[in-house]
Amino acid sequence: xxxxxxxxxxxxxxxxxxxxxxxxxxxxxxxxxxxxxxxxxxxxxxxxxxxxxxxxxxxxxxxxxxxxxxxxxxxxxxxxxxxxxxxxxxxxxxxxxxxxxxxxxxxxxxxxxxxxxxxxxxxxxxxxxxxxxxxxxxxxxxxxxxxxxxxxxxxxxxxxxxxxxxxxxxxxxxxxxxxxxxxxxxxxxxxxxxxxxx
Numbered sequence: 001x002x003x004x005x006x007x008x009x010x011x012x013x014x015x016x017x018x019x020x021x022x023x024x025x026x027x028x029x030x031x032x033x034x035x036x037x038x039x040x041x042x043x044x045x046x047x048x049x050x051x052x053x054x055x056x057x058x059x060x061x062x063x064x065x066x067x068x069x070x071x072x073x074x075x076x077x078x079x080x081x082x083x084x085x086x087x088x089x090x091x092x093x094x095x096x097x098x099x100x101x102x103x104x105x106x107x108x109x110x111x112x113x114x115x116x117x118x119x120x121x122x123x124x125x126x127x128x129x130x131x132x133x134x135x136x137x138x139x140x141x142x143x144x145x146x147x148x149x150x151x152x153x154x155x156x157x158x159x160x161x162x163x164x165x166x167x168x169x170x171x172x173x174x175x176x177x178x179x180x181x182x183x184x185x186x187x188x189x190x191x192x193x194x195x196x197x198x
């Protein structure tokens with residue numbers, strides 16, 4: 001992860017957690033694609049708003065965030081362990097039925113995203129399901145008014161990056177409008193895929 005972005009979340013963990021919204025409506029559909037009681041890895045858990053729903057539905061969830069401070073806030077809210085994990089530290093194979101990465105991989109530098117996606121793919125079991133969301137842009141990465149880095153992919157560039165990481169079956173792809181932490185509007189691309197073999 002971009003260090004300046006990580007430091008932002010370390011400095012602002014409490015205020016970001018207080019701002020964090022209710023769980024995404026897309027989480028419910030994602031969970032229907034994971035076997036009952038299945039193993040889920042959550043990357044970039046933030047305040048833990050998605051993890052609380054996964055735990056309540058009986059899934060075995062490994063909850064992680066790149067910021068130790070944010071992980072501490074989430075663990076306190078959830079009453080459940082939350083690990084500090086950077087994307088490039090993920091090194092498991094065939095461990096998870098699902099990976100949930102809401103609004104976190106959008107901070108991965110563009111030249112590192114394929115490697116991160118490949119790590120996620122390796123960590124999934126055969127036919128495991130993977131959700132991630134990104135702020136759509138027209139070209140190269142950039143920073144918002146708070147100094148956070150975004151890779152701002154186009155849909156075509158993102159499709160090519162996933163393809164380079166390995167074969168996937170696209171289950172759903174749609175966009176929606178949000179207002180960011182800095183109050184700026186943004187278009188989010190929500191992508192759910194299933195691991196497959198060529």
